[in-house]
Amino acid sequence: MSYLPHTAAQRREMLSACGVRNIDELFVDIPASLQPLSFNLPEGRSELEVVDYFKQLASKNYAHLTSFIGGGFYDHFIPAAVDAIAGRSEFYTAYTPYQPELSQGTLQAIYEYQSQICRLTGMQAANASIYDGGTALYEACQMALRTTGRERIVVDGGVNPVYRKMLYSYTANLNISFSEVQVTHGQSDREHIFKELDENTAAVVLQNPNFFGVIDDHADIVNYCHAKGILVIQSVYPVAMALLKSPGEIGVDIAVGEGQCLGIPLSFGGPYLGFMATSKKLVRRMPGRIAGRTTDSAGREAFVLTLQAREQHIRREKASSNICTNEALCALRAHAYLSLLGKDGLCKVARLCYAKAQYARRRFDSIPGVEVMKSSPTFNEFTVRLPLDAGDVAGRLIERGIAPGLPLGRFYPGMENYLLVAVTEKRTKYEIGLFAEALEFILRETGA
Amino acid sequence: MTPDDRKYAASHEWIKIEGDTATVGITDHAQEQLGDITFVELPAAGKQVQRGAECAVIESVKAASDIYAPLSGEISEVNSALEDAPETINSDSYESGWLFKMKNIDTAGIAELLDAAGYEAQIA
Amino acid sequence: MVIFDKSVEGRRGVVLPGCDVQEPDAIPAGYCRKQPAELCELSELDVIRHFTALSRKNFGVDNGFYPLGSCTMKYNPKALEVIAGIDGFARLHPFLPQLRHGGMLVQGALRVVWELEKLLCEITGMTACTMQPLAGAHGELTGMMLVAAYHRKKGNRKKIVLIPDEAHGTNPSSAAIAGFETRPVPTCQSSGMLDIAALEKLLTDEVAAIMVTNPNTLGIFNSKIERVAEIAHRHDALVYYDGANLNAIMGRFRPGDAGIDVMHMNLHKTFATPHGGGGPGAGPVAVRENLEQFLPVSRVIKRSDNTYQLDYDRPDSIGYIAPFYGNFSVCLKAYAYILLLGGKGLKEASETAVLNANYLMHKLKDIYDLPYPKTCMHEFVLSAKKQMANDVHATDIAKALIDEGFHPMTVYFPLIVKEAMMIEPTETESKETLDRFIAAMRRIAETAQSDPDQLRAAPVTSPVCRPDEVKAARDMDFSA
Missing domain, CATH: 3.90.1150.10 (Aspartate Aminotransferase, domain 1)
Structure with missing residues (x-):
């Protein structure tokens, strides 16, 4: 199966329109010395056979425990309507909404998703999403370092250990130092965190509920940090945010987290959804895409990607992040989930x-x-x-x-x-x- | 017209020296190239800057442009009116659209700046 | 009207089961939010209608021709979605293999990763591959981290990464974020290829790597790629290959055969996994044997009894770059796509992609300026230079295509071509579609002369016309 439409006659006609006799002549720029040394791949198979093969593979996974x-x-439970919405190919076969006139569906969905994240976290501005909760946390740290011009981050030991490992890999070549403070009685150890803070500390990273499932109220840490010009980054579990104090309520500067729990299947680790939200004051420091509401030339409501000048396709080596995609389809799922649950x-x-x-x-x-x-x-x-x-x-x-x-x-x-x-x-x-x-x-x- | 009461850097900044302070902005040509300006990031007052160092960023919808200090010195004042009205740079780049003022300027390097005629020749 | 405006107090969308356990003591009030989050209150039908209406304001590959250069908007076979939805994959918890002997609970999934790695190595001629990177740019960053780890291990102090001026903006950005300084390498005006003489001058012992895209973003294959690698290796600089344009060369050229050290692939381009409106994608990274020891954890290994396990014991690894095993379900789809096509099918896909691009180029080059007139690969770049005489810009031509029923091409990229229009038809488009596109482009060129105002006002048939981007950037209305 190849999904190729041309008949032999059409192929001949097209080659001749290109002024060549055969397809090889279109590849003349590849020198003979660079012909593949090997290209030993299996024969193509039918859809029926391939789907069967994957069903067999899937049966070897213990997904039914x-x-x-x-x-x-x-x-978590995922309503069937989430799949129905995300399964509309107008959404999933589209590219990044760089042409707003043909992408109002994706753009409005992103704008509404950003609004949902703001309402849930109590923050003022969210981006269109980042790869996952761990990369979102890393990007939040970079944002804090850029904003403060400092080089040190204090990380609570209750932050997901996988995320902590990611932070350390990403910064291995950079002039950034981390210090970890282990939890006490399951909660953030205030005394030790405060002791770790110095004038070179850019941010404190917290998680609520933390990796042990423990609930905390980090308002006192936020106040203490702000008095020293230190930012607070909090990673949160969106489902818990329905009941718990939101990052916005306690004055957190950057809220991040993993949105998988909002209607996204576990799928053995991905794709997931990193969300990120901040204050109006810091919004220009936030990496990633942002959709904004505006009007078109006829005065109608319209949505568009905005603040793009700080992104990599324009700013290149000076961009605030190298990330150029978001997880639009996962964000759409989260938005649909939150709309349905309400x-x-x-x-x-x-x-x-x-x-x-x-x-x-x-x-x-x-x-x-x-x-x-x-x-x-x-x-x-x-x-x-x-x-x-x-x-x-x-x-x-x-x-x-x-x-x-x-x-x-x-x-x-x-x-x-x-x-x-x-x-x-x-x-x-x-x-x-x-x-x-x-x-x-x-x-x-x-x-x- | 390019005002001839000031000097110009090849990177499209102007600098107007009056007594011991200097005012810095971007040229009319530069604002036209950038298009509608949406945001300006200015340095903090009190900051020491070296000639040629990046000290501000001007953003339009499609571009972000670094502003380089035409001379070394200390930032003494920034045009905070631009925070709410960055479009002033589009409408009046030589007067109310100024970016920042400097003091204790080091006049070394002033000879490398262009006069109005020299700058016009460069962008022609 | 946004979804929140449709909310009706008291309306419900989803019924949840009752609580089958005794109600516990409430969470202490000090930990609780004062007000519930203001989410919407809608019925399931309200929500479905809202999103269906939004979907109708969108344009995907399933709606029509999408010749967006550099993005490889090929058809996404429906079987891939079915496969990703199989319960045994979709419901599999990623922490399961972290239990003792947990690898045995996910043998099917580990086999997917292992087999796909092997297939991608064979396609690219590389030695080893990791599925960890979550997107193309994430792959680039991973690649640059591998370069840094390699030089650190050797005790080299190298800070500079060379990048051709036509490269994707992510290249310099990824290198900078990995801690390198970047320097541009000019493109030769006559050949459209990287200027080898300039490269030789720039290549000092300070250079850690050069990043190349081949075919480059002009759609031109650099036949001197082997020479580039040779010059770089002489200075112990590594060669990074941006695999964004892999769809041009499958079965025709393998980066590994030309001495490339490290590369990424975009599964959402070449291997037909849907773009999702801007993600999720996947950006696996493949390396030569000199970099294998540095690959991120975990790695899937195959034991002598044909079972698979995860290996975390890799002392030289750059560590965790993703929480688990990459965007697994995207990888799953790419694996299925390769199995459907087979080696012959992949080669034919690339050949047809190149044929389609050359066909369009030949049919359009008389009316639009072609700055680099040579055989192209899977895409080519035109310039709106001729139309500029009537003050019609690339963006006007792009918007006019919308009124013709097509998605626009990429405009204003690469940066080295003025008024650039980058066209990539992909292999899945029929001759009839290409001919309709050619006719539309010719009509637009005529209108550029006869009635340029009409193009400047385009589009008029889409749900909205050109949005006010200045207002968006100044108002900063990011949430309702």
């Missing part, structure tokens, strides 16, 4: 997540040998300490069809017995019960 895995990426629906989702997670917390706490970390309030995710290696226990639970959460030893040396458990609105009381019973059984069996 009852999942309590989160860690910043969640198995003001009441998103709160309901958040309340269901919270209620079920609290129920699971209580249930696990009743299991002998299991200790639930209780020093601070949590949203829909919490850590439990097991009497055994969490990785071993997880392996046993998977045999019973349950993906029990994320063992933390991999990210936090010394926490090998800890498991991070996430509960979304999709999990039922029955499933939580099965999980708890299986865990009780395994612990009993191993005599732990």
